[in-house]
Amino acid sequence: MHEMSLAESIREIVDDARKQNPFVRVRTIVLALGELAAVEPDSLRFCFEAVMTGGPAEGAELRIEEVPGQGYCPACASSVALHALYDACPACGAYGVEVTGGNRMQVLELEVE
Amino acid sequence: MCGVCGCGAGEVRIEEGEADVLRPGAYRPVTGRSGAAFVPGRKGGQEGERTRRLRVERDILATNDAEAGANRRWLAARRTLALNLVSSPGAGKTSLLVRTVEALRGRMPLAVIEGDQQTSFDAERIRATGVPAVQINTGKGCHLDARMVGRVLPGLLPAEGAVLFIENVGNLVCPAAFDLGEAAKVVVLSVTEGDDKPLKYPDMFAAAGLMLLNKIDLLPYVDFDVERAIGFARRINPRLEVLQVSARTGAGLDAWLVWLEARGREAGRAGGPLAAGQEAPRSCC
Numbered sequence: 001m002h003e004m005s006l007a008e009s010i011r012e013i014v015d016d017a018r019k020q021n022p023f024v025r026v027r028t029i030v031l032a033l034g035e036l037a038a039v040e041p042d043s044l045r046f047c048f049e050a051v052m053t054g055g056p057a058e059g060a061e062l063r064i065e066e067v068p069g070q071g072y073c074p075a076c077a078s079s080v081a082l083h084a085l086y087d088a089c090p091a092c093g094a095y096g097v098e099v100t101g102g103n104r105m106q107v108l109e110l111e112v113e
Numbered sequence: 114m115c116g117v118c119g120c121g122a123g124e125v126r127i128e129e130g131e132a133d134v135l136r137p138g139a140y141r142p143v144t145g146r147s148g149a150a151f152v153p154g155r156k157g158g159q160e161g162e163r164t165r166r167l168r169v170e171r172d173i174l175a176t177n178d179a180e181a182g183a184n185r186r187w188l189a190a191r192r193t194l195a196l197n198l199v200s201s202p203g204a205g206k207t208s209l210l211v212r213t214v215e216a217l218r219g220r221m222p223l224a225v226i227e228g229d230q231q232t233s234f235d236a237e238r239i240r241a242t243g244v245p246a247v248q249i250n251t252g253k254g255c256h257l258d259a260r261m262v263g264r265v266l267p268g269l270l271p272a273e274g275a276v277l278f279i280e281n282v283g284n285l286v287c288p289a290a291f292d293l294g295e296a297a298k299v300v301v302l303s304v305t306e307g308d309d310k311p312l313k314y315p316d317m318f319a320a321a322g323l324m325l326l327n328k329i330d331l332l333p334y335v336d337f338d339v340e341r342a343i344g345f346a347r348r349i350n351p352r353l354e355v356l357q358v359s360a361r362t363g364a365g366l367d368a369w370l371v372w373l374e375a376r377g378r379e380a381g382r383a384g385g386p387l388a389a390g391q392e393a394p395r396s397c398c
Contacts, residue, residue: 001254002256002286002287002290002291005254005256005258005287005291006173006174009173009174009176009177012171012176013169013171013173013176017167017169021167023165023167031173038290038316049178050295055133056315058173083318085315085316086312086315086319086348086349093280093350095348095349096348096351104172105172105173105174106170106171106173107169107170107171107173108168108170109166109167109168109170110166110167110169111164111165111166111167111168112164112165112166113163113165
């Protein structure tokens with residue numbers, strides 16, 4: 001959906017890190033991407049390349065570690081693996097499963113030189 | 114430009130009524146090329162002697178969320194209720210807003226922020242009612258973000274106890290992910306759209322606190338099933354409040370005004386002066 005804005009946020013995080021710990025270029029950016037974060041990795045990669053052009057992370061490898069989705073179903077009081085937002089509970093079939101994990105996007109680590 | 118939705122930054126334009134302020138490139142400046150030489154297109158490899166790892170662990174939306182938090186504190190200090198109106202293009206957000214501010218004008222202070230890709234037509238429609246309005250043009254951007262709102266708040270300066278309406282860009286997808294510092298998102302769905310939209314665009318209905326079902330005067334002429342639409346919306350968001358309205362005839366608007374006044378009173382009770390150390394949003398760059 002809004003992958004361009006997300007790529008720009010990643011660039012800001014890189015710029016901030018560079019101010020604190022100066023480096024010449026970034027080789028690898030490691031992201032933790034929740035399964036339920038509503039981000040298309042292919043689209044993010046496309047935007048990432050466009051946004052990083054001309055900066056220290058141009059040509060950097062974008063490594064995406066997927067974090068599995070987790071939910072809690074109030075209807076049957078169970079913690080369940082959730083593969084899509086708003087799906088019915090895989091245990092009891094009720095809707096209204098609350099997301100408890102795998103909905104965030106984080107820059108974990110930069111490999112720099 | 115984004116291959117999915119055309120979203121991009123750097124072309125934001127703000128129009129405040131008297132002066133049309135164009136600040137190309139002032140928004141979110143692009144960081145320049147590093148002074149040291151590097152080889153574009155070189156792919157990363159194993160960590161070697163020349164490389165080191167920096168542990169960062171920062172949320173990608175953290176910048177927006179932090180700025181939204183600053184907006185929220187600034188609004189709370191002024192006991193202002195801010196609502197983020199979202200919908201597809203053409204659902205009737207602006208017509209509904211015009212009717213709403215006409216009905217509330219004189220009963221409480223009001224202010225409006227209008228978001229569109231281009232033109233200041235909507236802000237002009239609001240200003241014609243006598244209510245102050247600022248237009249943000251997002252250019253290629255598909256949504257308002259917290260920084261854009263934070264930039265215009267000091268100039269708009271809603272009075273103490275005001276209701277601030279932020280009309281987002283017509284788009285049922287991207288605005289769901291960007292907190293602006295509002296008390297609630299209000300999603301407008303019109304009966305000329307499909308009644309299955311809550312399932313097709315679930316993020317927005319999950320993020321909203323209230324759904325206004327608009328254009329109900331047209332129900333005799335369309336195949337829109339009201340119960341089905343509400344059922345789908347509550348499958349996504351069981352706590353979603355729903356009101357049925359027509360901006361054209363005024364049907365149902367009384368209930369919406371009652372909802373607004375109740376939420377406005379809550380904001381008035383909860384808000385108050387800033388505690389020490391709480392920052393206000395930055396004024397314009």
